Amino acid sequence: MSVQLAINLARNLNIRLVIKNTGHDFSAKSTGAGSLSLWTHNLKDIRFYDSYHEGSYKGPAFKMGAGVQVFEAYKAARKNNVTIVGGEGRTVGITGGYILGGGHSPLSSIYGMGSDQVLSMEVVTADGQFLTASETSHPELFWALRGGGGSTFGVVTSMVIKAFPKIPVTTLTFVLSTGRDVLVDQFWQTLRAYFQDFIKYTDAGMYSYFSLNALSGNYVWTMQPWFGPNLTKTQFEEITAPFWIATRIIGVDLKPVYKEYDDFYEAWDESFPLESWGTNLQRPGSRLFPRENWENQTKLSETFEAIRYVVDSGGYVLGFNVAPNPKGGYPDSAVNPAWRKAVLHAVDAVTIQFWSSILTYDWSPLWRYVSPGSGAYLSESDYIEPDFQHSFWGNKYERLYKLKKQLDPWDVFYAQNAVGSEDFQMSENVFGILPSQNSRLCRRKPDPLRSSAVPDFRRTYIDPIVFIWTMTECEKLLQFDDG
Structure with missing residues (x-):
């Protein structure tokens, strides 16, 4: 196998080895001058099993090559009348760095992380061996590969992942911008009202993907989308009713647009546009904000003000209201334990090179201050995250x-x-x-x-x-x- 040959060559000649899948990478893991590069992008095989048995699991599953991207995986799931857990981004490599880093999903509040769905992996290790890792075969390696990060323990060539029944979805979108009809105070009051019930939303299986910025001179909040798996429009409205009451009191009309879908694929396909790459968002960072911050109103206010500070300072914030702590539990793996306590994954980014250090030395310390003991998502994080070992893996790092x-x-x-x-x-x-x-x-x-x-x-x-x-x-x- 060419992967084995490349690894043996790099090991014996002490040549830097770089593994690249799609290149969706905030941390430059897939680049390196003078290196031997292994590109897994073209490992595109997809095989569906109506009934797959591995350990205690027996049910539908897919075996997918390391180069399969989200849009390809979701199409295969729809073709076979099932649903799989993957990212919101269309061109992310689902069985590459996405799952190896943990992988959050629009379905995470129901089913957990992407890595929680893996049943086995085929991998070439540093000594050139081609192995199958699972709960019963090389279990320590299997533990590490699910959340321990890519380009670290081996080159994964394929995975077998669980599939679930089709589910209906209701989505909601809106845009709020300051201007003649919306004052700055009204903008932030409305956002604060939305923040209030993050726990209730994720307990209902919801996921939201929103952005905040004031780069145009006006404050803009884009909800694209608020995602309700297994919810009808009526159920969605009932769960979010307090928020809509608050908006009326504040005096803001968000003009919400609801859509109901029969299955996940159609909802995902219409809700998440193809994201641009290589934009002027020079540097991102991130933080996982824990549930406990929403169980105390003082902590919640501090969290909200820390998010606002970044936007007021000229930053761009992406927010994910998600809680990958499913009611049915999750397997033991290397996934950052902070994910299991989180209800908000937030990404902050700067657009001007001159401000690069502000993200690391001003905004990020404030976010860490209001979420002590939590962490950050290694796949969407600061390139120079301080104490990345415990920020990305918590008490699992030493192992x-x-x-x-x-x-x-x-x-x-x-x-x-x-x-x-x-x-x-x-x-x-x-x-x-x-x-x-x-x-x-x-x-x-x-x-x-x-x-x-x-x-x-x-x-x-x-x-x-x-x-x-x-x-x-x-x-x-x-x-x-x-x-």
Whole structure:
């Protein structure tokens, strides 16, 4: 297999290896100057099973290659009269970095994370072995691959994921903008009224995808969409009735547009437009805000003001009211435990390069302050997230790091902010603070407290074909401080 050959070559010659699927990547995990690149995008096989048996599960399932994208997976599910859990973005690789990072979904408040649906994975590990990982075969690897992040423990070539019955969906959209008819105070009062019942919405299985900004001079709140799986319009209106009463008291007419659908695919297809890529949103960050912040009105007000601060300061906020803590439970995996307590996943972004450091050193600390002990979503996060180890994985990080060293003692797999990436450093920065993936990848000086034996056949010296450099060599060439 070509994947095995590439991994063996990278390991034996100490060449930097980069794994790329679709390129939907906020953290530059799929790029690296001078690297050997493995592209899984064309692994497009899809196979449907009416009845698949794995462990305690027996039911419909799909086996999908690592290159299958969300729109392809959803079409296959509709063709076979079932529903699967995937992302809202059309071109995301569903069985690639999406599930490996956890993967939130418009169906997460009912079924949990995308990674919760995986029954088995085919993967090539750092020693070149082709394995099947599941609850009964290589269970530790299976645990890590579900939420532990891509480009870290191996190259996944396919997955088997659960499928569910068709479900109806009701959606709601609206846009609120300040101007002649809506004052700034009314805008924020309306948004605060919406925030009030996030727990009730997710307990009902709802999911919402909304944006906030004042980039045009007016404040704009776009609800695109408020998503109600397994809900009729009447049920949707009953659950959200207090919000509509509040809008009338505030004096704002949102002009809501409801639509009812017979199945998930049609609702998703009409509700989530193809997202642009390579826009001027230079840098994102994120935070998972916990349910407990909504159980205390003081904490809720602090959370709301922290979100508002970013918008008032010129930022762009994407919000996801979602709670991947399904009533039926979820499997033990490497998914960030903060996800199981969250009711809001929020992404903040800057549009001007000059403001890049504000996101990390002004906005993000405020969001962390109002959500102590929580975390962030590794797949939509700050490129230089402070203490990314515990921000992305909480108390699971030590287990992940130990497993990384056992499975990949040669450090074949490296990616920005991946498990074990603290053992490396890029040799150059851009804008003063952002590690440049166009520079040399340097191994940090060994920490005696976290050292591990490396088999002798790994080359540790420098020659013209080697692209992973020792820190000593980098210091000689580039004269920068190891820190």
